[in-house]
Amino acid sequence: MSPWLILAVPLLVAAFLLYRAQMRKRRRKALLATRLTPEQRAVIARLVPITRRLPHDLRLKLEGKINLFLDQVTFRGNNGIEVTDDMRLSIAAQACLLIVNSPVWYDTIRNVLIYPSAFVTRRDTHDGFVVSEDRHAMLGESWARGPVILSWDQALHSGLDPEDGFNVVIHEFAHQLDALTGHTNGIPVLRKGQAYAGWEKAMLDAYHDHVERVESGRRTLIDPYGATNHEEFFAEAIVTFFERPQELRREVPALYAQFSQLLALDPADWD
DSSP states (O other), X not given: OOHHHHHHHHHHHHHHHHHHHHHHHHHHHHHHTOOOOHHHHHHHHHHOGGGGGSOHHHHHHHHHHHHHHHHHOEEEEOTTOOOOHHHHHHHHHHHHHTTTTOSOOOTTOOEEEXXXXXXXXXXXXXXXXXXXXXXXXXXXXXXXXXXXXXXXXXXXXXXXXTTSSOOHHHHHHHHXXXXXXXXXXXXXXXXXXXXXXXXXXXXXXXXXXXXXXXXXXXXXXXXXXXXXXHHHHHHHHHHHHHHSXXXXXXXXXXXXXXXXXXXXXXXXXXX
16 A cells, blocks of 8 residues: 555545534534424423423423434334324423533433333342342333333323423433433533532432431422432432422422522423
8 A cells, every 4th residue: 555545544534534523513503403393393282281381492492402302313112112203202302301401412312212101121130149030110211321211101191291290201311311420320410610519418418308208208299219319319309300390499499409500490480
């Protein structure tokens, strides 16, 4: 091979990679600026009524992020379920609600797997040299770099009822936010200027109080499942932030303030 070719090949590869990166950037920008069709807006308003409470500027941002999400993610049906556009729009709208006003993105998500209802997962447990297989019925599951797995009947119900304090889509995509640091532990990528010390104190104080309430059988605003560990508390607390924001701001103001800063949202003041 001639010296000229030896020099030219890496330059051509670099130029090609730069071109691809620029094209991806342009496509992303175009998708974020694209509005939904009137038919798509109607579907989302019907299936995810919480979106009707968003201020106008956030509705426009949500539409662009939904378009980007739908362009990036493939929805795959399992156990005989046929994926429809309504399913895609419902799940995308709920997932993008978390990041509607945030610079972070679900970079590693390429697939969402949908089951008709609760699905069974198998987990190996080890006791010394003995390995046992346990079966668990699940409504949703999130892997650190994807995919996200959802029960459609629960995802549908989650979107339709924005005030019951339960949302499997928001819960599983909260885990995706949590995992952007490389670890799923209840400590997400904090907003610029957001102090770790303030986040840690608000989260730990709220978590310990929540665990104490669950163990003593008292009422909890955040779903009791949040007492499982820090990462599940983070996910359930975000659900409460969106579905019962006024109560969260009143009962756990420090935690509400941290989520409001993290997501740059104030749902307690939405109409």
